[in-house]
Amino acid sequence: MIDPRLEDARRKHADEFELLSRFKTNAELSTKLALAARSIEAVVTGRVKTLDSLLKKLIRKPEHTYESLSDKVGLRVISNEAPQACETIRGRFHCVREEDKSAGLGADRLGYPGTHLDIELLPDDPEGGEFVHMGLRAEIQVRTYAQHAWCDVSHRFDYKKDAEDYIPQKLKRRLMLTVGLLEIADLNLLEVSNEINALPPFQLDKTLNFLEGLYFRLTARSPDRELSRITLAALASLYAGGLPEMQARVDRLFEQKKAMLRQVFERNERVPEARAALFFQPESLVICDLLEDKRDALLEVWAKIIPEEELYRLANEFGYSYGDVES
């Protein structure tokens, strides 16, 4: 006898597969861009649940219907900066539900498949296109590489649950010890990478990567990275919170003034050489931020490393003038 719940799901899956595929591509791209904008290195993949997988899940979980399954579209984010990746996803989408899969394990058990976030698009999603008001949902799984390794291995055993009793105690113990090692490796990697990233040159590079993420959304002109490092190191002194504050402020500036920035960059693209020699540098976004309320302090810091005239020209591009101090 046909189960109407499963038959309904089978028909709806066929009807919506194309739509869900397009939504998957959209959410995948948005996630990649959001992570890249914050210089979070990650592998992002996506899939639409296949019909057989969908039906098997509904058979396994009779309390669910086609509509109530939140992982028809699924994304996977693998990154050693998993907490930051989760934070970025929370900011980029409307997060409907979140589950830390390791939280339920208890202190004496091993195995940890990461964090699952059920998301929907925000009503004003800039890249949402046709999907904005459709109420579509996706599940994003965020894992570290070690968590991913464990999930990959454990997934193979899931199919062999019936045969679990046949696995000798010795092998089970070796497996658990390996999982424990993975968790320790994960913790160590996180701590070491946090400490390395906190060292000034690495922090500078991280900020530069972040700024490049925004810069390349405005232009494809190649900047001089070494010059950026020198300039950013000097400009960091103008932010009480150092490079992290610089990053946060420029991020906000970019969101608020995207249209203006696009127009200014488009104008400069129209000439072979920009009027301001240092315009096509990611740090010009930092200059734009500082001109608003730290104009004089900026000039003071700038003049120690680069001729003032270059700052005057940059300021002019962003609608400011040093007319009162220019000679």
Added chain:
Amino acid sequence: MPLTPDDYATLEVAHAVFHDLPKQWARNRDDAIEPTLSEAETPLDEPGRQHIRAKLVETLRSPKAYPVTFSPHPSAVSNSVREYVNQARSTVADFVERSRLYAQELFALQGAVMSAGLLCVVSCNVNRRAALGLIKIEREEGAQLELSGAAGARTFTLAMLDNLVFTKNTKLFKAGLFAKVGPEADSIAATASDIQLGSMAHYWLEFLGCQKEREARVETKAFFEALVQEVNRAEDLNALEKYSVYEALLVEMRSRRRAINTQQFIREHVPAAIQDKIRTRLREGGVANHFDKDNIKRSLRRKILRTEHDIHVIVPQDSDDRVEVEEDFLTVRDTIVRVGRDS
């Protein structure tokens, strides 16, 4: 609403036309000099457009720029500018024709003491909406400028202007920009500037058909109050530092200078710790970077009471009724907002 830095960042030049306005030696002479008016736009390449844009921004964002509004007594120029900026579409021929009118009006207004110059009229857009700029540029006496091109389409070329006018040290005397800021008719923001004089030459405003957006009295009061309030509030400053700022402010207010350059005042007299706060406050209060000064005597007048035990009470005139003085006691009826200690 004054134009913001973001507005100037989006300023784009489309067309420009130049007219030569020689010095008027004497109007009653038989050989009276006439302006040389272009008949066509000056051909511009992209670097040329950006060069003119940069000059406009440099002048209109200088401390000597003021937000202005159309005067209740319009001029031929303001009527035409309004019409031009409000219209949905315009032709280059119409733009050139209007620019010739502006040149004639300016030439007629300039007295014999005015120096020779070029009037550059710029058709542009701000935030992708119509705008019109007018710039009076210095011109070397004796510099040879000749129109080129066929009859009926004669104009100054940018190559010639580059050598004679747009040199690195060229100062733009006066400028004005009118920009459409909203879809409604007459939603136009305007700025004018004059770097030649300490305060705006009257004839330039008359030519534009504009008046300053805020009267000198209002601007001066806003500057004075914002500065005093921020200094009072500043926890980073000790009493001596605060006193120095007040003193400098009073000297500035009483000086014979006709205008106040707020940025210069902040740089020279305000401790670095609160400079940014003051700049933000002035910006939020819409105080111009440079404005004509008005005497705000009432705010400056204060009564100072000194007691036998060296207690000083400074009473602004507006708050005189809050202080009662008896033979052996003093009552101040007010709310304490801060108790500080000299360091």
